[in-house]
Amino acid sequence: MKLISWNVNGLRAVLKKDFLATFNQLEADWFCLQETKMQAGQVELDLPGYYQYFNYAEKKGYSGTAIFTKHEPLQVTYGINQPEHDHEGRVITLEYPNFYVITCYTPNSQGELKRLPYRLTWEAAFKDYVNQLATQKAVILCGDLNVAHEAIDLKNDRTNHHSAGFSDEERQAFSTLLASGFTDSFRHFYPDQADSYSWWSYRFHARDNNAGWRIDYFITSNNLQSRLIDAKIHNDIFGSDHCPIELDTQDLFA
Template identity: 70%
Template sequence: MKLISWNVNGLRAVLKHDFMTSFNDLDADWFCIQETKMQEGQASLDLPGYHQYFNYAERKGYSGTAIFTKHEPLAVTYGIGQPEFDDEGRVITLEYPKFYLITVYTPNSGSELKRLDYRQAWDQAFLAYTKALAAKKPLVYCGDLNVAHHEIDLKNPSSNHHNAGFTDEERNDFTTQLEAGFTDTFRHFYPNLEDVYSWWSYRFSARSRNAGWRIDYFVASDNFVPFIKDAKIHNEVLGSDHCPVELETVDLLGE
């Protein structure tokens, strides 16, 4: 089975370009997106055979997540159950008989790290949320986590040290998440693969130079890892400053 995650940096914007072509070509069982930047009713998608779930931010034109899936879940949850973190539309959780799937758009620490404290509080709250679910059944979450974990995960680590997405605090928080019983699925399969990124700044021709960051992930609880078969980064897909990332799994719904 195939799961796709993509920060589209504005769903209405990519719909005007080749989003539907990419969507159909990728042909995912679950298609998770982040940064929809829209409110209810501002866009309509014709996706035959897919169930559609949206979580909108209260602030207009900001954040937001969605999941499009061929497989109707047992239950859908929006947010993580903490009001201080649930007004920006950052999380959707689908429950199935054998597992949970979460799409997440992690807060960015911002320019001059003005939101680093909020980001770190979010990291703690999200860890508590995922640990509680993973204790019940296997779990996989995906999305723009706004952190490059190691130096191998961005083109210019030295010049970006202490910048948002590569601070010691953010990297350590992600290490804490993994040490709590989770796996970075791309590095599980490709621990030493270099120069593979999922986000490039629009500035300085970064994408054409492949001066990027790997900040989009599928993270699996340790009890989900036996289900995974491969991980991919689709850097050939255009339309956003991010590209889609993929997780291939065994049949998650069969007996």
């Protein structure tokens, strides 16, 4: 089975850049989006064979997530059941008989880490939410988690030590999440692979020079490790400042 995650940096924008061709080419069982930047009714997508779920931010043109899937879920949850965190459209959870699929767009700590206090409050609440689900069924979490976990996960680690996405606090929060029973699928398969990134700044020809960050992830419950087949980063696909990432698994319904 195939899962795709992509921060599209505006669904309406990427639709003008061959999104549908990419969508059809990848032919995923679950296609998860972050930063859709839209409201209900602004886009009508014809995706035969797929169920469509959107979570919109209250603020127009901001944040937002979506999941397109071939597999109708038992239940769909929007947000993490905490009102202070659920007005930016950042999380969708699909429940299946023996697992959950979650797409997440983690808040950015912003310049000079001015939103770091909120980010850390979010991290604690989101970890509790995911861990609560994991007590019931296996979890597959994907999305733009807005953190480069280790120095290998970005090009210029020394100059970005205190930048949003590579602060000690954000990295520790990610470590804490993994330690609670989860696997970074890409590092599971490629523990030492450097220069593999999923986001590049639009400035300074960063993508041309592959001066990027790996901040998009598939995180899975540890008990799914034996069912994982591969993890990929599609850095040859354009249309956003992020590229799609992929997780391949055995049949999750078996």
